[in-house]
Amino acid sequence: MDATRKPLRIPPAMALYAEEQGVFDIIQKMVKKVLVDRPKDPIQYMIDHLSNDNDDVPRVFILGPPASGKHTMAKLLCKRLNATHLTPESVLSSDVSLLAKEAQSYRDKGQEVPDELWAKLMQQRLSKVDCIKRGWILEGFPKTREQALKLQMAGICPDHLVVLDAPDIVLIERNMGKRIDTANGEVYHTTFDWPSDPTVQRNLVEPEGISEEETGLRLIEYHRNIPGILRTYPKTSKKINADQPYMDVFSQVLTFVLSKPRSLAPHTPRILLYGPPGSGRSLQASLLAQKYGIVNICCGQVLKEAVADQTKLGEVIQPYIENDQQVPDNLVLKILTEHLSSLESATHGWVLHGFPRDTDQAALLKDAGFVPNRVFSLDLSDDVVIERLSLCMTDPVSGERYHDIYKPAPSSEVHERLQQNPRHSEQRVQARLDMYHANAEELDEFYPDVIHINADQDPYTVFEFIESYTVSPLPRPLPEEPTSP
């Protein structure tokens, strides 16, 4: 772009609106669909697409070696996300069209169904209304890279590809215990998932092909094909270790399926950090500000600046600061508003810390129209806070800060002249901690999307955490938990 040109000023209200409503995503998904299907009448097509309102429904492939628990995972996911569960078999058997008959005739002759036919069948099934409206979870397909490519040519592409993974020896063992209910085709296991109902127990039979040799053959087949499939979907796949209790596997699968891919939508980070004193808020904020060029607003700092600049508001709050009293909320908010609504904050984003301390302040901030889009709570235990702060000393000559444990003074001479910030005495720290704890819980309730981070780690580890949550979009909300009868 021509840097000498006048920069394009977009009113902040537009950017806010676009971010809130996900305008970029709506348009991007619409154009993507149009390009994949290339309809004759794009306008009507777009109307139909928009009225479907299905941008957020799951579109998932679940793959994995035999006995890795694909079926169980798919079933649980469908129940939880209210999606349609598909397997190649169910697609074949539920279909009554000519295509399905053709496929069935291949099967009857003992031949493999050709890949083109599979792709057509899948396309037909996925364009049915339940798949469009509620999303789909397809298990155990595609089996080869060719099938994956054919599906892609037909315009079928999953948003998420879950690959369950476990050591072969575990799978062979596990497969030997597999039992199938003859009545409804449900899968059970002799050790891990034994039905409590005696009538079901009687119905169970050993399925075919669970001996060690047969499982081995299927495993070899699987290992031959999976690298090619993974190559077809390099960005959307995730391997999940299936050799764990199934609820653990499921929670990992669910987290992955709910995550959204990183989007190119422009967004301004509006970050709020809170945590006990000494948890490293200012350090993290300055790291964020440095790396992403956003405005670092530290509440205490901003107030002191106002006093030092002798602005009108500064003169009003001066007595409070000098007497070490709390500045009234409305005055703090006025000063903060000046900083938060500056052009730089509006265009680049901001990171705020030291405010709000309690829910009243948080509500004030919200009423003023400053809603953070990421809230982080830096969690630290009281002992660590006291250890971090009360042992912290400052060298009055060089201004360098030392810590008795983590960064001792270089010489005894320096050590002698170290002085402690009165704010860091154990009593004062304890008092601030008490104040923090009195409000922390309410703040957590006020910001339900808060992301808790263990701050008792290396500062850069903490920073990476914050970064990863800031850069990638928030996961989509889970649909309401279905009420169990």
Add this chain to the structure above:
Amino acid sequence: MAAVLEMEAEEYLQENRIPELINNLTSLLLYHRPERPREFLIKQLEKLKYARLSDVDYPCLFDDSNLDAIFGILDPAGQGYITGTQYMEALKTLGIDVRNVEEPGGKITLELFKHGMRIQLKSACATFKS
């Protein structure tokens, strides 16, 4: 192979004037900022669909009052006419692609200006395969 597909896609987009359509839709959306963007977009698309049949009433961000305002800005002295260069600038201000427009000569009165602008705006909003 990828290059061929890409070219086909590009061709399809140009043929159906999708980039212009999307531009218009997003500017309408961001200008009005409705509470339910999906419904709003559907409404605009429906409007465009009918406009294609009847050839009037295209969904457009600017109306006659905007044109009057622009003319007023370009002609602050109230002479009643503007020049061809100013006419072209006005088109650019309205976000119309001026590459295919010829610069008119002589004095342009308000009526002439509005007529020309309406034609240009209409062609900019008729974002479909003709």
